[in-house]
Amino acid sequence: MSRDVALECRAVVKRYGSVLAVDGLDLVVARGECFGLLGPNGAGKTTTIEMLEGLLTPDAGVVEVLGRRWADSAADLRPRLGIQLQETQLSEKLSVAETLRLFRSFYPAGPSLHELLALVGLESKSDARVGKLSGGQKQRLSVACALAGAPDVLFLDEPTTGLDPQSRLQLWDVLTRFKASGGTILLTTHDMDEASTLCDRVGVVDRGRLIALGTPAELIASLGAAQVVEVRLADGAVAPPVAAVESLPGVREARVSDGLVTLGSTAIHETIPAVLRALAETGSAVRDLTTHSATLEDVFVALTGRHLRDG
Amino acid sequence: MAESMGRAPFWPALRELTTARMREFLREPEAVFWVFAFPVIMTCALGIAFRTRVDEPVLVGIERALGAAAVAGPSTGAADDAATEAATEALRRAGGFEVRLVAPGGVERALRDGVVQVVVTPGAVPIYRFDPARAESRLARLAVDVALQRAAGRADAFEPRQDAVRAVGSRYIDWLVPGLLGMNIMGTGMWSTSFAIVTARTRKLLKRLVATPMPRSAYLLSLLGSRLAFLVGEATVLVAFGWIAFGVAVHGSIVALAVVSLLGALAFGGIALLVSSRAQTVEGVSGMLNLVMVPMWVFSGVFFSSANFPDALQPFVQALPLTALNDALRAVMNDGEPLAALWRELAVLTVWGGASFALALKLFRWT
Numbered sequence: 001m002s003r004d005v006a007l008e009c010r011a012v013v014k015r016y017g018s019v020l021a022v023d024g025l026d027l028v029v030a031r032g033e034c035f036g037l038l039g040p041n042g043a044g045k046t047t048t049i050e051m052l053e054g055l056l057t058p059d060a061g062v063v064e065v066l067g068r069r070w071a072d073s074a075a076d077l078r079p080r081l082g083i084q085l086q087e088t089q090l091s092e093k094l095s096v097a098e099t100l101r102l103f104r105s106f107y108p109a110g111p112s113l114h115e116l117l118a119l120v121g122l123e124s125k126s127d128a129r130v131g132k133l134s135g136g137q138k139q140r141l142s143v144a145c146a147l148a149g150a151p152d153v154l155f156l157d158e159p160t161t162g163l164d165p166q167s168r169l170q171l172w173d174v175l176t177r178f179k180a181s182g183g184t185i186l187l188t189t190h191d192m193d194e195a196s197t198l199c200d201r202v203g204v205v206d207r208g209r210l211i212a213l214g215t216p217a218e219l220i221a222s223l224g225a226a227q228v229v230e231v232r233l234a235d236g237a238v239a240p241p242v243a244a245v246e247s248l249p250g251v252r253e254a255r256v257s258d259g260l261v262t263l264g265s266t267a268i269h270e271t272i273p274a275v276l277r278a279l280a281e282t283g284s285a286v287r288d289l290t291t292h293s294a295t296l297e298d299v300f301v302a303l304t305g306r307h308l309r310d311g
Numbered sequence: 312m313a314e315s316m317g318r319a320p321f322w323p324a325l326r327e328l329t330t331a332r333m334r335e336f337l338r339e340p341e342a343v344f345w346v347f348a349f350p351v352i353m354t355c356a357l358g359i360a361f362r363t364r365v366d367e368p369v370l371v372g373i374e375r376a377l378g379a380a381a382v383a384g385p386s387t388g389a390a391d392d393a394a395t396e397a398a399t400e401a402l403r404r405a406g407g408f409e410v411r412l413v414a415p416g417g418v419e420r421a422l423r424d425g426v427v428q429v430v431v432t433p434g435a436v437p438i439y440r441f442d443p444a445r446a447e448s449r450l451a452r453l454a455v456d457v458a459l460q461r462a463a464g465r466a467d468a469f470e471p472r473q474d475a476v477r478a479v480g481s482r483y484i485d486w487l488v489p490g491l492l493g494m495n496i497m498g499t500g501m502w503s504t505s506f507a508i509v510t511a512r513t514r515k516l517l518k519r520l521v522a523t524p525m526p527r528s529a530y531l532l533s534l535l536g537s538r539l540a541f542l543v544g545e546a547t548v549l550v551a552f553g554w555i556a557f558g559v560a561v562h563g564s565i566v567a568l569a570v571v572s573l574l575g576a577l578a579f580g581g582i583a584l585l586v587s588s589r590a591q592t593v594e595g596v597s598g599m600l601n602l603v604m605v606p607m608w609v610f611s612g613v614f615f616s617s618a619n620f621p622d623a624l625q626p627f628v629q630a631l632p633l634t635a636l637n638d639a640l641r642a643v644m645n646d647g648e649p650l651a652a653l654w655r656e657l658a659v660l661t662v663w664g665g666a667s668f669a670l671a672l673k674l675f676r677w678t
Binding site: 145 | 320323324326327328330331334335338339511514515516518519520521522523524525678
């Protein structure tokens, strides 16, 4: 195996009772790469990342981290990994500095307390109790705890879920700097913006399987349509058959559901007049029409027929 | 980035975990109250309730035969009145009795509620009614019997010489305070350790900790270590209070008392780790703690001597860690025994603490 590989999963399976959470997943993350696992809730993202973190044992398949396996190298691996869990609530009675000093004490080497505070921009909150922090500050503290041992690999499970836009940007900034210093990042998210902004490559996970893999640009290009046209029909309007819209000029892909006509298009200046004409012919009244550049969300919808937020 | 790094450091982790645990505890005012103030309040209340009653009178009920007099006519009524008067007078002359009249229908209730300790129905052949399950009731019957027999003319065979023990150190409160100390070492140790663990588990903090290189034994030892630190304060407050408020002295060495207390705290810390090693909710662990502690409140001689239990139960009673702790604390505080004389109790505590810690480390669920 290559020295450039940081994380690898081969045919990994994990079951919870009769539920198949991860179903034969293959994944390779290179050193220095920021890799995003994208998928709806319950897709198997957290289970996958926790198997890589050594917190869960796969039922079948192989997991390798920095070229080693958890079964015989846990003591060597732990100091080299930084882990942030989605659900951990740090002790509210301790201050920011006390919490960081605690986590720093677990590692043989790492940044000083002041360096850690500076890394996540919490210098002014050093003496504040964790219970008094905002959601964004708590999340940055949680990431600082993960950075306490100067890890080679950083695992982040939905790091920005529930954060306001400002906090989200601050956290992205922290991660960008970690990556610039040569660190490897594996993060899970159901936020396409996050995946496109931070990640070199994205793996789309659905029902425990990796259904698409590539750079955000590659995935979007795989749609074959740079633009998306969405036509919302008036309440009670008759929906046109898919056949009536999928062969219109410029259209590469079409879906009709719940009063919404979605068209992937390579030429919206041709597609828009044509779809409006087609709808007039089928007698479908239009409420509004919007267009946007194709995103990872559209990729996900095209692959699964569901939206990421649907869960 | 470094290819190989050292192993996780044990001592810095233990020190930081212990400090963090102590900070968390001290920043929880309610917890501090229950650990430090509650035992003192309880000692005070029990000390007053069970204070030495040197010249307390024996409470005697004389059954007032009102109903009987009314039904049987004036002549028998007069006879009853005379008998009642004679008995009251006999008890008054003997001294040490407080006589209360009890209506015939109220005898059982008066005995049950402790309003009187024995009820006498006067007559040519008096009837004594008492509760043999209560020591003070049996004593009251004897005292009443002696007074009435003497009044009826029985002579004493001899006049014994008597020596009443009233020395400090042999009162009930002297016996009670070490028991309360033992109970407190058990209670606060079990509750605070278990709650800290279960809270950390439900908040997924344990899972986060095992995602670091933290040595797992350091976490469990930090819980015991912080317990020992608080024990010093807790035991000092209780012993000092017993001494100032009730004059309960420590007859043995303070070092012996400290060693016994520390070993007791470690034993119960270990048991607490075991009890909470798999519990997922605070409610669940509360039930388990009660299951473990209630038998010891009953059997281990906190409020009354464990020697009262039948011989068949004694092997069980003596194997309980709280029995060992209470016996050792009493031996040090009341009898001034040296540590060497307490090897059996100390061994029982060591085995409980060591075995439960080892088992907890195996069973402990971190996620």
